[in-house]
Amino acid sequence: MTDRYPTVAETTESARRLLAQFPGAGRLRRIGTSRGGRPLRMLSVGHGPRHVLVVARPHPDEPVGSATALALAEQVARGDGPSAATDPAAVTWDFVLCLDPDGAALSEGIEAATAGPDRTLERYYRAAFRPVAAEQPEWAPIEGRQLPESRALFDVIDELRPFLQCSLHNVDAGGSWVQLTRGLPGLAGPFQASADDVGIPVQHGTFDALYWENPSPGIHVLPPPDSAARLAAGSENIGLSTWCAPARYGGVTAIVEVPLWATDMAGDPAPHPAAGHVLRDLSALVREGGRQVTAVLDKARGFLPPLEDSAPRRVLEWMAGGLYDLVADSWTPLARQAADRSRPLTTAEVCPLDVVARRQPLRAAGLLLRLLEAADDPAAPALHDELAGLFTTWCTDFAHALRLRPVPVTHQVEHQRRTVVAAAESALATAG
Structure with missing residues (x-):
């Protein structure tokens, strides 16, 4: 793998090559159409009765997810590793290759702008596009909008009833963290070990989950609906989001964040002097x-x-x-x-x-x-x-x-891949 994110077209082509390399391993299908008429495609690998749903590129300025999805798909297709969660006979892995292709088209060039070790903030922010909240497929239902991309994802969740959904994200700068809609006790150790192994700091505290429960460093769990802190977090209606939909079937969602640029300040637990x-x-x-x-x-x-x-x-x-x-x-x-x-x-x-x-x-x-x-x-x-x-x-x-220091794309993908597998193992063990 090169130190570069794949484009939407490259991701689709890689998925097709994977299926050609491993005949019978899975299938690629269209699950919907975007507002702009672009196809929403899902790659499924494995034939097990239980499902892990992986959502790549829910935000167009966060391109890591497509690369991670392809790495995970290849791992399952190859049968690599002894994990029950990645056994294709036991679990089917379903990968939405890009949830917001219209937004990705408006972030055209972000893959080249962030390629290699010499990426700069200037090149990134000149190429990046992030839509308003009401036009973000995962978040739009909270804003009272029902986008076709959101509907396609809800329909897939209702069809597959995944025991785990993983939403793959980049943060532009900081460290790595995970947000969960329900606790996964077995995740914290592998998550920390993976981050240490690839040299990515664990984010001890995050703006995205200021008022969520924080059982261990970098792990944040959505507070219960009656928590007084939820209003301060702006998450009083978060139950309407696609993140919470798997809960209808006993499933859990993990939002996995990895940084394009890292800072050691993200993992510094010392009291700030001022x-x-x-x-x-x-x-x-x-x-x-x-x-x-x-x-x-x-x-x-x-x-x-x-x-x-x-x-x-x-x-x-x-x-x-x-x-x-x-x-x-x-x-x-x-x-x-x-x-x-x-x-x-x-x-x-x-x-x-x-x-x-x-x-x-x-x-x-x-x-x-x-x-x-x-x-x-x-x-x-x-x-x-x-x-x-x-x-x-x-x-x-x-x-x-x-x-800030740039984090190689290969390190971002490897850490996100390991974290998703660890979340699947933990969710499978507690799924009943």
Whole structure:
């Protein structure tokens, strides 16, 4: 495997080659059609009565999942390893090769931009596209939307009744962690061992699961519906998401995150010496970065594509409409906690907030730069140059402030593959 993520087309072709290499090992079928008319394909390997469902590329700016799905599919097809969970006679593994092909088309070039050891934040954020929450297939049902991609995944879950669903994600910077809809007692040890083996830090604390239960480092479990903390996590309606659908059949979902860039701060459990001060600075950072991007957007609105025709424009307006303030305001309880000397925040807990504060304006700036490059208006070049200067400075500051180092794609895939197998073994042992 080369140090590069596969494109959607390359993933499909690799799946076909795998089936040709192992005749009778499985099948490739179409499970639905995207909003843009693109096929949603699922590769199934094995013939066992129980099912593991693996969802690759639910977010188009997180391309690792397709590579991991192919590695897992080959492992099952070859019959590698003594694990009962990967025995093709006992368990069928079903791989949704790309849940959001329309978004992936808008992230075209991200695979080349992140290839090899010389990848940079600038190249990544200029290529990456992440849709608004209501257009993300896993999350859209929470926002009251029923996308065809979401419906296809719900239908597959109802058909297969998987004892485990694994959603494969990248985080742009930080460490690795797992979110679970139910505890898996056998996962923590193999997860930690795998991360140590490939040199990826375990994320001790994460913005994505601030108020989830945290039974062991890097493992976060969704709190019960009556938990008072769920409202603060913004997850009061998370039961509507595709993540929670397997629970209808006794199944569990694992969301497995691996970083494109790692920072050792993600795994530092020492108390942060000035967490309250830093949180105030980070709140100001995300607000000011958002204000600067929005100021350029305000000048460009007259010649940008209309909202109904441009998913990137919808993202920019969504972010400008209050997302920066929402992110900054969400840290107010943490700032109070930091002031409480009985429970100081650790460096690891502050680290993901630092990442979020820096990446929010960068995601918007990268999209706006692309729209300005494509714009046929005499004002566009000057606005592009104005924003490009900020963008470069923010990327440089991001890399230096968190001492980021690129994680080889091969290491990301290997750690994610091992974690998924460990989750399957644990879920199978507790499935009854």
